[in-house]
Every structure is written in C-alpha cells, then in structure tokens.
Amino acid sequence: MTEILTAAQMRAIELAAIESGEVTGLELMERAGRGVVDAIFDAWPDFKTARGPAPEPPKYFWQDEDAYKAIVLCGPGNNGGDGFVVARLLRDAGWVVEVFLYGDAGQLPPDAKTNYQRWSEIGAIRAFADISEEILNGASLTIDAIFGTGLTRPLPDEIGNVLQFVSVQANSRSKVRPPIVAVDVPSGIDADSGRPISHSVIENDEGYYTPALTVTFGAAKVGHFLDTCTSDYSCNSVSDRRGPSLVVKPIGVEHRIEVAAGNSRIVDLFEPDKARHIDLLGRSSVGLNLLFLSKDRGGHKFSHGHALVLTGGFGKTGAARLAARGALRVGAGLVTLGVPPNAQMEVASQIAGLMMTRVQGGEALAETLTDARLNAVCVGPGFGHERARALVPVVLSNKRATVLDADALSAFANAPEELFETLHENCILTPHKGEFARLFPDLANRLAEVPTRGPAYSKVDATREAAARAGCVVLFKGPDTVIAAPDGKCSINSAHYERSAPWLATAGSGDVLAGFITGLLARGFSAMDAAETGAWLHVECAIAFGPGLIAEDLPEILPKVFCELGL
C-alpha cells in the first residue's frame, strides 16, 4: 500500500522539513518545478528534443515558430511559484514560454516571489486578462499552476473562464488540442476530496477539466483518486490511449512521509482530526497480505474454509452463482449455494465445483448454520427484499463472517438502524452509490452537496462515518472504491490512471466482488483484509482480462492473476 496525504498532512511534512533546516522552501519549489518538467519530457519524449538550450538573444538560430510553446498559468500562491520554475526550466530547454499571473505580484509568498523575479529577468509576465484564444491555440502545452493544495473557495470567473476554454479545447475532438499539465492538483479541484470547489464554471459538456498529466510532489494527495479528479477526458495527445496520468515526483521529503506514516508518535505532525492514514491500493500489491493467498502444501479443503452463498428464488440465482464462483476461485475450500426449493433445478443444472443445500426460510437457514464448518456467508446478490428481510437477521445472529451486498442492503432502506443493531465486526457491507444512499441517506446527501469551501466532504469521510455507524467494514464501490473500518482505518482501491478498469462497469461484476470477499473470509482473512484484498484482486482481474470483460470472466482470469503474483 502507498501512503496518500491530505493537503494539511503535506503542508505539515513540508513545514517540518523546512523548520528542521534540512531544506529550504525555495529548494523544494525548485525540485517541484524540475519534477514537472521531467515528467513532461517522460510523457512526451518528442518535447525533449527541443532545439537545445536557448541561446542568448539576439542570436536565435531557430525561429520562435519552430520551437515548442508553453503557456504557463500562475496563481497567487506557491503553486504559482512552481509555475515560474517550470517556465524557466522549459525556457532553458529551448521552449518559447508565455507566462500569465493571476493576482498581484506584490502579494506573492516569498519563495514564489523569488521565482517570479527570476523569471522577470528573462521573460514577460502578463495578466490573465491578456489571455486570448489565439494565444492558447498556438501552444503545445498549457501548464496549470494556478492553485494547488491551497484552494479554499470557488474559482473566480476570470480563472474559471480560462480553464473552461482550455479544457473544452483539450476535450474537443475537432481542434488542435494542446494538452494540459496540472501542477500538483488541477486548479479548482479540492486536493482532499477530488471534488470541484467551483462547480459551475469549469463544468463543460464532456465533464470537468481533466488534465492529460498531473504532476504531484512527495506523495499523491487523497483527492487524486476520488470523484471528478479522476474523470476521463479525451485528448489528441500521447495520453490519448492511456488516459490521464498522475506522476508523483520526489522532492526530498519522502523519508518524513514514511516516518510519519509508520510512527504514531509523529502523527501529531498531522492535524489531530486528520491523523488517521489513508492507504492507497494501487498497482503495487505491497502491504497487502498476498502471501496468505497461497495454500499451504499440507492443507485439505476444510482447512481453507467453507463459504455459504445464499441465492434468490427461481430465475434470480445468477448473481449468487457468480458470487459463489468468485468465492471458489479465490480459494475457499468449499462453497455451498443455499437455494430455495423453487430454484433447485435451475441451480443444479448450472453449477460445477459448487455444492447446493436447500434453504427456504429462517428455520432452514438456522439449521444449515449449525454446521460450524460454514465459516463465511454471502447474502444479497439477486436475493429479493422479502427474502432478505427474513433471512439477514438469521445470518447475522449466527455471527459468521458475512458479506452483505445488493438486496441485503436495499431491503433495509426504511429501517437501516434495524440492520445496524444486528451487524457485528466480522461483517462487510458492499454498497454501490444507490445502496449507500439507501442506508446512509444523510451522508449521501452531504456528499451530493456542491462544495463551496475546501477541504470538502469526501467519499473517504462518508465511508468512515458509515463504517463507524454500522459498526463494521464498509466498502463503498465505484471507480474510486473506498474501504473503511469502524476504527477509521481506511483505504482507496484505485481504478484510475495506469490502473483504470472501465470494463468493470458491467452487470454482475459487483456480485463477483462479493464472492471474492466471501471466499477470503472463509479462508480466514479479517474483514478489512478480505475487503481490501478482494477489491484489489477484482481490479487486477479486470486489467488482466482487458476490454470485452464480462462478470463471468472475472473468476476465470483469477488464476492468471495469482500466477503473476507468484502464488
């Protein structure tokens, strides 16, 4: 897992590094600017072959029109300071650079002012009011260094209009489109929640302003993986095929991030109410207990657990069968489908490797659960509300490790408290957005409000509150799946940037996820570990399969994923 930081945490780390004397703010800014330029050249190698270092005027040996041109948009804080560094370094690399400043140069913070002055000695700085369509159109790149982690309020129209123009231009399929590179965070987006503080201004037909490349420093920010910060865009650039990229550039404070993350005594570096960490389940599986996915050589099927997946009635068993297949593939020793009599024929003809038992009502279920070897239960996929209202309490009173999905959640929309009272710490709720809103309407409403101030209420905040209220792990699905435990432990399973998995948006993929998690519970994973590992594997399966994925493919590609993990 990788540490991701809130804006307040990043500020505290940076401040501690400066106060200790190990680095100056100016040096950090230089490293940040250098990181942006390096990332640009990595993303677009052609840009690197500008025509050598800029010669001193007036002896240009190439015409300006042959050189690459960057528009650098600088804001009134240190993000703008980074922009001046980027402008200088691009110019050193032979680019023509036009710099625009929003705000009063006299009010810039000290390091930004120093870099403003350095740039002033070699280039012009104009006001945002001078930006025209013609200027923006002629660029190879637009650098957005307007606001970073310091954004606190809605964008002024002057900025919003420019961003709207460059984003519409970058999203347009019919024009020459200079890609946008965001310094640290796309301006207008809150670094903690990934949500736009200025909602209306930068909205356009094709979504929010999404840069081709975002370059951030030290560690990614939480908001990079949430909400609109991760929305897709189309751009006729190198990034076209691979979607938007996020690059984290080291600036020499990484050891502090590691120490702060790993040592609770240093946690007061972070704001007290933000002290709890958020982990990122990203491309690397570091930190996940994947070793436990191996099966010990001497084991037998019962030593890997026995999962019970309850199905709905006739014609409604497909979802539970998908979940059961997922549980089996992820390594549960045995998986039994609990089927009402009217669906027995349907299920019997369509399962291989799975077992079946008859479960009509609460009594039959209680009887089934007297078998202590059934150590994990999945309830909800294709289940029906009535059956859920009758059977969920029985499942929960038997205190098995339990995944509640789909109808097992929606059935309690009118009485969520009734459900919460019976949940226990070995439960996992796996709602998508609609199911989340049914169980936690107040939290969903808060999340739906347009934020007018930063830091904004985020999906991380909502999921943590939900887990605390429910008293169990909550896995809030989406491209930005957030998993939280009642004690505040939290992670984001990212399906973005190099890990994007849009083909997961297919009917039944959530059922397979519920099955993966149930299988892991059966194998003895704790609720949080099972949720994190299951969600991580789910995205890995989608990536391994690629386009054309349907839910049935997910369990079947799991052996390949396991194989690549070296199990």
Ligand SMILES: NC(=O)C1=CN([C@@H]2O[C@H](COP(=O)(O)OP(=O)(O)OC[C@H]3O[C@@H](n4cnc5c(N)ncnc54)[C@H](O)[C@@H]3O)[C@@H](O)[C@H]2O)[C@@H](O)CC1
């Ligand atoms: N934290 C770090 O480790 C580093 C930070 N650096 C840069 O510094 C940035 C943070 O700098 P700052 O804290 O100065 O913040 P910003 O540069 O993001 O912006 C803060 C300034 O903008 C104003 N402001 C905020 N929202 C506004 C709005 N909607 N309209 C008008 N004005 C608004 C604030 O009052 C303040 O003056 C980072 O994003 C990063 O780019 C880098 O220079 C080096 C390392």
Ligand SMILES: Nc1ncnc2c1ncn2[C@@H]1O[C@H](COP(=O)(O)OP(=O)(O)O)[C@@H](O)[C@H]1O
């Ligand atoms: N665009 C996307 N990118 C990555 N994962 C996605 C995307 N859309 C949905 N998912 C994932 O796919 C699954 C869909 O689950 P769910 O909404 O319950 O669908 P269903 O009920 O059809 O199974 C969830 O795990 C969700 O996180």
Ligand SMILES: [K+]
């Ligand atoms: K920015």
